[in-house]
Amino acid sequence: MTSEASAVTRREQLSDFLRNRRARLTPGDVGMAAVGRRRTPGLRREEVAVLAGVGVSWYTWLEQGRDITVSADVLDAISRVLRLSEPERAHLYLLAGHNRPQAAGSREAAVSQQLRNLLDAWTPRPAVLRDRYWNLLAVNDAARTVFGFGDTDHNCLIAFFTNARYRGMHVQWTTVAPAVVAAFRADAAHAPDDPELTRVIEDLSAISPEFTELWARHDVGVPAQAVKAVHHPEAGDLLFDTTTLTVADHPDWHLVLYNPQPGTGTGDRLDRLVRARFATPA
Template sequence: MASARSSLSRDRRRAEMREFLRSRRARVSPADVGMPEGGRRRTPGLRREEVAVLSGVGVSWYTWLEQGRDITVSEEVIDAIARALLLNAAERGHLYRLAGLNPPRDAPAPAVPTSPELRRLLDSWLPRPGYVRDRHWNFTAVNDMAREVFGYGETDHNCLVSFFTNARYRTLHRHWAETAPQVAAGFRADAAHYPDDPEFDRIAGDLAAVSPEFAELWARHDVAEHTSAVKAVDHATAGTLVFDATLLPLPEHPGHHLILHNPRPGTDTRQRLEELMRRRSLVVAHPG
């Protein structure tokens, strides 16, 4: 049964490959790729032999590929065909998958500052805590209540580093020891998405040198991916606060996440937060 399903999957890929290549070929004119028109054409787009020439493969081989025959395809050939057909990044990845190959990973996107829209969102989220972190878990924006509730100071620039080195955060976090393995495993899982980015190793190496707990956990090579968590903190003024934390990816900034904390139902966290926010406002309005 498994073999039959595998065969059916291959047949579907070949059928999709056939239609995909034909449709992409039809939309590219000879002029688009610097070739002469070559006389009257019965169908729009490039001819098969022109794609073969542009890709550096034999005409018969390319014909077999477009017909969906069972032939071996290399990454180099897929890249050559993608260039010949002027495929964009999404189409190139699709072609890789149709050929039964894993698409190459994209180069890491550069870190970008948090947009004014996201900063306004964080401010409007008050009195609930929220922040934005980049792919290396660096904070790019933190609202005032996140600093107050979790003990983040002006020297806290990285979520992972703060978790293991910020003594105030560690004291506040009710389940720090139980959560630490998940945090280290989450960072390793994120690093795996960017195998050519040395910054993850630098951050982990520097942190392992100053945090024995992190060094021990990092050496386990555990990985875990999650989009939600429950956080409980014992705040000196507000008392026990329990949150549902949700990680929301920001597609326009690959690797960046918006982390929002909502008072957990069944607790009085919302009321405690509102009272804490009121006290902070009074202190700001009447310092000293």
């Protein structure tokens, strides 16, 4: 399918989706008085337009699947009027040709106990949960022990450049750093106007000339899987296969799992390290 044909299909699906969601609501659902008989169920187009603060003709064109430009603010307004759930709001964004939006309140959302249990169950292997900004939402004890995350480490990109212990354990840090920054740039491209992403970039640029130089290269890269090599001061060389999984009900959260690379002795050294660190005193 050509890009033009794909765009036409997407606009047709957008048209069907808006009409379907409009038909679910009554004037009373949105605090309006019902006036006159209605030939079809649901809100009228002009009612949605008024409540969303957009022109009636413009909203009609949108619902008809015409090729018009729509902003994220307008999509959010329509989402509120149509009482869309977060998955429905994300679907509306995608049909309108936008990147998936940040879920409302996602930065403040608490990490569920089920996710924390999963991270703990991965021990003695390291595991971390991060968001789209690479903020650390949860870290298991093995990751703290193996990678040297401290209580003041709240963002894994910033820790990579500023935490001396975390940075010092990375084998060939100068070789790895460009790929790390390139992966972050790829993530940042999904929300170029997000103030939190801008803050991370500005804060790190202010304290790390190395990051500033790498960021200026505009390199982009998103490895689906990678090998993480560290030299731990107690356990020696540790090699991990890294897999990043997206959390289904929080698409901007990513679970990063580190598995000892077979044939390297990492598993045995890791077991001894974590067991010694968390052994219960007799």
